[in-house]
Amino acid sequence: MIKVNNISKSYNKTEALKNISFEVKKGELFGLIGPDGAGKTTLMRILMTLLIQDKGEAEMSGLDVVRDYKKIRRLVGYMPGRFSLYQDLTVEENLEFFATVFGTSIAENYELIKDIYVQIEPFKTRLAGKLSGGMKQKLALSCALIHKPKILVLDEPTTGVDAVSRREFWDMLKKLQQQGITILVSTPYMDEASLCDRVALMQKGEILRIDSPARIVENHPRALLAARSEEMYRLINDLRAWEKVETAYAFGQFVHVTPVDDAMEAVELEHYLMSKKHRKLQVFETNPGIEDVFMALMSASNQ
Numbered sequence: 001m002i003k004v005n006n007i008s009k010s011y012n013k014t015e016a017l018k019n020i021s022f023e024v025k026k027g028e029l030f031g032l033i034g035p036d037g038a039g040k041t042t043l044m045r046i047l048m049t050l051l052i053q054d055k056g057e058a059e060m061s062g063l064d065v066v067r068d069y070k071k072i073r074r075l076v077g078y079m080p081g082r083f084s085l086y087q088d089l090t091v092e093e094n095l096e097f098f099a100t101v102f103g104t105s106i107a108e109n110y111e112l113i114k115d116i117y118v119q120i121e122p123f124k125t126r127l128a129g130k131l132s133g134g135m136k137q138k139l140a141l142s143c144a145l146i147h148k149p150k151i152l153v154l155d156e157p158t159t160g161v162d163a164v165s166r167r168e169f170w171d172m173l174k175k176l177q178q179q180g181i182t183i184l185v186s187t188p189y190m191d192e193a194s195l196c197d198r199v200a201l202m203q204k205g206e207i208l209r210i211d212s213p214a215r216i217v218e219n220h221p222r223a224l225l226a227a228r229s230e231e232m233y234r235l236i237n238d239l240r241a242w243e244k245v246e247t248a249y250a251f252g253q254f255v256h257v258t259p260v261d262d263a264m265e266a267v268e269l270e271h272y273l274m275s276k277k278h279r280k281l282q283v284f285e286t287n288p289g290i291e292d293v294f295m296a297l298m299s300a301s302n303q
């Protein structure tokens with residue numbers, strides 16, 4: 001449904017995308033995961049025909065993003081990073097505006113947006129600029145869906161939205177997927193990776209891995225230890241200062257530690273931390289999750 005072949009794009013001296021290739025299958029929920037500046041927005045803008053690549057080609061539903069840009073725009077729903085709502089129009093006026101641009105009406109396509117729109121309908125006379133982040137997000141999604149797109153492209157739809165709204169939003173995406181819509185979504189939140197069918201982990205214009213979240217974790221060869229103590233800040237510093245530790249970073253209430261030697265046992269790490277006078281210590285071996293794998297891949301490619 002989406003084909004990207006050797007796409008490169010630079011802004012003056014910044015190489016935003018370096019020879020990117022991947023495919024998204026029909027009906028797939030595909031995630032572009034990566035920190036700020038990874039190139040996610042640039043890639044989406046190329047696919048949305050809003051920016052032209054320097055090199056390579058891309059297709060949306062068999063249509064070329066440069067040659068067939070007009071057809072693609074009718075086929076695809078887009079929710080840009082900063083929600084493209086008219087702040088001084090009401091909720092209903094925004095939706096009517098997007099429907100009119102695509103030559104349709106709210107009534108005609110109400111079924112598709114119903115589940116989402118009913119949540120903001122009680123506020124339909126409120127100005128979009130006066131909505132909360134979560135409500136703006138729902139309105140922006142309704143606007144992106146109002147012309148019944150086959151493909152939905154969402155650029156960081158959950159950035160700046162609270163945890164509950166984030167979860168609800170992903171539930172909505174799953175429902176849209178069940179209706180046959182192919183979804184490409186970007187996010188800087190690594191925990192959202194596990195909600196996608198497949199993900200591409202991006203950093204500095206490159207794809208570091210591309211696979212299902214489960215397979216990315218399965219194929220990760222490294223061991224992982226978890227540690228906590230009374231003084232977490234000092235714990236991280238002590239861990240990072242030890243030559244037997246490759247990486248250590250905060251993960252919830254623990255520090256996740258990748259030892260240089262995968263065979264290191266928890267007890268060896270514990271002895272080291274006891275020698276540093278840490279109290280209320282807890283150290284144990286654990287299994288890496290997708291976030292751990294991403295952190296490891298990103299730090300390896302930074303070296």
Ligand SMILES: Nc1ncnc2c1ncn2[C@@H]1O[C@H](COP(=O)(O)OP(=O)(O)OP(=O)(O)O)[C@@H](O)[C@H]1O
Pocket residue numbers: 011012014015016034035036037038039040041042043156
């Ligand atoms: N219009 C522009 N002019 C110059 N450099 C740009 C422009 N747009 C993006 N860049 C640079 O290209 C790189 C990729 O940016 P891009 O916005 O695509 O990344 P991103 O993964 O979407 O991150 P973000 O969440 O910050 O938007 C960054 O180094 C960015 O500074």
